[in-house]
Amino acid sequence: MTDSTTAPEAGSTPAASAPPTASFSQLNLAEPLARAVAEMGYSSMTPIQAQAIPVVLTGRDVMGAAQTGTGKTAAFSLPLLQRMLRHENASTSPARHPVRALVLLPTRELADQVAQQIKLYAKYTQLRSAVVFGGIDMKPQTLELKKGVEILVATPGRLLDHIEAKNAVLNQVEYVVLDEADRMLDIGFLPDLQRILSYLPKQRTTLLFSATFSPEIKRLAGSYLQNPTTIEVARSNATASTVEQHFYSVPDENKRRALRQILRQRQLRQAFVFVNSKLGCARLARALEREGLKTNALHGDRSQDERLKALDAFKKGEVDLLVCTDVAARGLDIKDVPAVFNFDIPFNAEDYVHRIGRTGRAGASGLAVSFAGGGNDARLVAEIEKLIKTKIEIEPFEYDEDMPRIREQGRFNEGRRAWGGDDPRDVMDSQRARPEGRERGPRRAAAPVDPFFDQPYEAQPRAQDAAASWEKGAKPAARSGVSANIKPKRKLAALFKEPAPAPAPAPVAAPQPETSAG
Template structure:
């Protein structure tokens, strides 16, 4: 099978050839034909297998073959969960539309909206967006999606994980009911299938690989280690292994910042990327990592779906995710496009149940190694970490304090908390 056999236009084939691609990946081979036919599609494939081209190429073919010459309303909307993924998808749109008369734009939070609005006002065919910024600009009457012909929900399961269900439902109401709908993701839970039933009309379901599977090119290993010795172990592995490009995942933003500082203090160039970082800082960190100026990028799961780093050799789980599916997304940053990759996890006693859940999900026992001097604590509890214990104690103290305040003070406190919550929600987009 070649791209020529898929029925794509000459201009698209030229762009594909310029990128150096000759043979479609399994998900592209299965998804592109029904999308070209105008069918709704529910597509599942592991990360790094070319899902973006699976919907971008047929979308561009349709728009270019059915042009709107008088004006340029937004005809296609691609919704993504994170800024990084939105930027990555938009780059693909621009690359593949190089020889087409197609205009596109990307919008996301964390940056000034004025350049984004100016781009939209020039007239665009395709809009790539995160939910928060999209709804914000729509509420300001700065854009309209009432003429959208194709709606694409990328990384749909991550959308639900990040609490975007209500935003998705709001977006759906702003578009015409008659349109083509595509849902692409690495995994599909029961909740996702429920969402698909509410969006898709008699969809074609395509699957390139079994759900939640990990690519064969990724070598996986677990290092059993005492919790307090993790930092020393990861520094040893990176230094003695002379690893030059390592993506490290932590469970929290604070943990990412703390580990980054310790890496730098040990002479390893490192940067953190997470939701509390400004968009400028996130872009700078990622650019430095891609060019080799930054040796280690420490990230939270917000980056798991938005990072596309060719030939990334090492991914390290400094802490295992408490959601097993996130492990698949994390290690999927390596072993992309057929390249080999190594995924390592530092596992302390309190993460034992997380490891069991991951092995059950991927139906695979992961090789275990213990390094001398970094042995696990035999007396440590295997009870999993209870998320937010510290936050709960603070909330209890706040409630006790609030009960001694006036009702007016309570109202002001509630309003302040709501404002902070809304600000944090927008910042994540």
């Protein structure tokens, strides 16, 4: 990972570089904060912490960019807590505990994670904190807010709900943090952010952190930051040098086999597995679970409680594989995840950078494996190459002897045809492999027989025939599936009615005896 400071934007000031070996002991933190930091095992600061913390302590606005997993939460939380402790109010009255620091984040998981970190940093202080996000009942959050909190962590949508319900008052906010600002803009939170910022005092400290300094981010910073100090500790859209990256050519029906083989060969304990759709996420998780792997799914259709439980189980080591959509691609701080698998190549090249940022965090080594199955994957890989400015080599995957190949490898590099050379009928569901021995050509089966009328369906009148008859003024033929021999008005019960008794034969007159004329 390289450290650098960007050329300052107009109206901004570059941060003074800090020694890469700076330690937290040099910050002279208040005793409660220093004790909490020591308990958490922090010693040396990461580059973003070493550059941002001294600037935030001075009260200046900051526009910071850094890779995920570089310690941004501590970079803004610790100096804000330090400044707030200088004016800590010991009163227990909720009115005496207004919201003084507001931290906005794009996703529920990230908000919950940052709130937990802030609680750990502030555990030996009297500062109160709370988190509000959507997907769960507002009542417990409302009760927490009514008690009075000084540090509020929130997602924009749920915060606006509480503002409209008058549960949260922001007219005394001194510090606001916009974390993962680029992601908030990507998912359409700009109008919500503008509404929220309109409730805040103009005199405040504003910190904006983003993975990239896109034009939209620069416009946002220009509107709401005052002469910010610009900090960037990694090249925009760079991938961590500690992550070993591989792209393998693997057809869709072999991806699970390749995944299991790599897990076994590398002796990986845990991994993220990313897919592009919620349906694909749920199906893959079920399939891996049936194959004996401890697996859970994390996607947008799961309830907030289910998502939090899945993350908690993964953190505790109770789950080996966490199958995710990009809802989990940013900001989740789970330590020591050894590997990330891109089961699907992401549609957005920037999401590739964020996905593989889940491993190799804070200087640790990691593995990122991507499966390219053909079709549009060639174009998506080319976009990733362009973004990260690195040539990507697609490697053929070598299967173990006990894992036979279904098709010849190298298809990605050789053909790159639409559908990857597969029959479209077979790739409609990427989780379903064609049974061995199945013939490709169309096979016409014998016409099915209607079990009730005992005649082929094709022999029965069709809808278009009925329409033609109707246009000619004739009565329409019977519906498909009903014999034409049955009149439309005839009830079904008539078929089973007992026949009426035959009429009694007319009486035959007794023969008369012959007489002769006499």
